[in-house]
Amino acid sequence: MPVEIIGYVPHTRRTETTGLWWSDDFDLAYVEEAALSHEEAGFDRVLVGQGSWGPDALLIAAHVLRVTRRLKVLVAHRPGFVQPTVAARQAITLDRLSGGGRVGLHIITGAAGGELQRDGDTLPDDERYRRTADYIDVLRQAFAAPAPFDHDGPYYRVRQGYSSVRPLATPVLSFAGSSAGAMAAGPGRVDTYMIWGEPLAQTRDAIREILALGRARGREPAISVSLRAVVGETEAAAWARTQAIYDAAAAELEAARRAPAALLQAAAKADSVGARKLDDIARSADVHDGRLWLGFTRLVGRGGSTATLVGTREQVVGGYLDYYRAGARAFYLRGWDIAADARAYGRDLIPHLRAAVAEADRADRRITAA
Numbered sequence: 001m002p003v004e005i006i007g008y009v010p011h012t013r014r015t016e017t018t019g020l021w022w023s024d025d026f027d028l029a030y031v032e033e034a035a036l037s038h039e040e041a042g043f044d045r046v047l048v049g050q051g052s053w054g055p056d057a058l059l060i061a062a063h064v065l066r067v068t069r070r071l072k073v074l075v076a077h078r079p080g081f082v083q084p085t086v087a088a089r090q091a092i093t094l095d096r097l098s099g100g101g102r103v104g105l106h107i108i109t110g111a112a113g114g115e116l117q118r119d120g121d122t123l124p125d126d127e128r129y130r131r132t133a134d135y136i137d138v139l140r141q142a143f144a145a146p147a148p149f150d151h152d153g154p155y156y157r158v159r160q161g162y163s164s165v166r167p168l169a170t171p172v173l174s175f176a177g178s179s180a181g182a183m184a185a186g187p188g189r190v191d192t193y194m195i196w197g198e199p200l201a202q203t204r205d206a207i208r209e210i211l212a213l214g215r216a217r218g219r220e221p222a223i224s225v226s227l228r229a230v231v232g233e234t235e236a237a238a239w240a241r242t243q244a245i246y247d248a249a250a251a252e253l254e255a256a257r258r259a260p261a262a263l264l265q266a267a268a269k270a271d272s273v274g275a276r277k278l279d280d281i282a283r284s285a286d287v288h289d290g291r292l293w294l295g296f297t298r299l300v301g302r303g304g305s306t307a308t309l310v311g312t313r314e315q316v317v318g319g320y321l322d323y324y325r326a327g328a329r330a331f332y333l334r335g336w337d338i339a340a341d342a343r344a345y346g347r348d349l350i351p352h353l354r355a356a357v358a359e360a361d362r363a364d365r366r367i368t369a370a
Contacts, residue, residue: 003357004330005350006074006224007043007342008305009034009064011055016300017248017336026055028063030339035064037339039071041346042354047106047332050076052118058090065098072102074174079107079135080121080128085161088142091171092163100168105139107132107175107190109182110272129181131155136173136189143170174224178274183209188217194332196278197227197307199288200322207327224330225323228308229316230293231348238310242293245336249299275303282306291319305332313348317356324357 013030038046048064050057061073077087087105095103109132110125123131134153141149141161148160175186176194186193193210195203207223214220230245232238279301282294297306309319320331333349335341 001329001361003324003354004044005042006330006332007038007046008334008338009038009046009048010338011060015336015338016252017245031060031063032067034339034342035068035071037342039068041342042350043071043342045072045074045104047074048076050078050108052115058094062094062097065094065102072104074104074106076108077105079109079132081119084135084138084156085142085158088139089163089165092143092165092167095167095169095171096165104172104174107136107173110177125179126181129179129185133185133189139173143167178277179272183213187213187221188219190221192224192330193221194224194226196274196303196305197225197292198278198281199292200326202281203323204326211327222329223327224332225328226305226307226332227320227323228305228334229345229349230308230310231313231316233312235311235315238312242295242308242310246295246299249296253299272303278303291315305334313352316349317353320353321356321360324360
């Protein structure tokens with residue numbers, strides 16, 4: 001089946017390697033450049049991030065949809081700050097404005113440091129995940145209900161909830177999380193489950209668990225694995241570039257240590273189950289499975305979208321195929337210089353990865369037919 005490639009549109013050109021990534025600003029020209037770069041490169045969808053001190057993700061996503069023709073968006077969205085019926089109508093309205101089928105919500109529950117308290121949310125972690133489950137249930141009803149509905153849940157009680165504007169295509173829902181609370185809330189409720197890149201053995205285990213939970217609850221999600229890529233003309237050139245990325249990120253981290261205390265707090269490390277697990281793996285070795293580079297993960301020490309496949313184009317495509325065969329059906333692929341790396345991925349990687357996945361599927365069908 002076709003693989004979905006998910007990119008990232010930020011609100012600033014600053015990243016871990018390109019200047020004061022712990023700070024914040026707003027660069028409309030770069031939002032547009034990143035969006036157009038991803039569309040031209042052949043990405044299917046882009047994630048638009050959300051933060052407690054940052055600009056509004058839904059409004060940025062609306063602009064991304066306006067300046068592109070085909071690109072889809074996945075808008076990071078935190079339950080608890082907007083009522084689910086309101087969020088559903090926002091997503092449906094955006095779907096209609098974009099022509100239908102281009103809108104998704106990425107439901108996020110975990111947080112680093114005081115991320116949630118800055119917006120007034122003081123619920124403990126496990127309770128937030130229980131609220132998220134109830135929130136998604138209301139979203140689903142609002143997306144699909146042909147008439148006003150009532151909902152009685154532990155966190156939301158809705159009377160005659162309804163959206164008079166109907167979606168041309170139901171907005172997709174994605175989710176992430178490794179804790180027990182996340183596993184209770186996400187599988188079975190969402191369309192896509194996003195996991196961070198880990199070595200293949202751990203990834204296979206995670207995919208099996210999520211798919212089994214989804215099947216048992218009546219909705220099996222597609223699995224997206226977060227894996228950056230460094231592609232070189234030779235393997236040595238690719239590994240040399242990883243060292244340059246590491247050195248640039250280390251320099252930015254050193255600059256961040258001299259930042260005002262409030263900004264350092266804003267850039268606090270994630271303290272989730274998934275982040276701790278990935279950081280532990282990274283500290284055990286910089287390279288896993290011969291091609292998975294976690295040196296950058298170890299350096300920044302906050303889990304997340306930091307695992308990277310390194311090598312020639314053929315080697316990196318082969319690495320992605322290993323994860324595809326393990327059950328991944330989407331890849332979250334972002335670089336360090338976001339727009340420029342998106343263009344490079346479109347030139348050097350994405351069409352070859354799609355072709356390799358299609359050939360692998362044909363080979364599997366031939367084996368099954370035989």
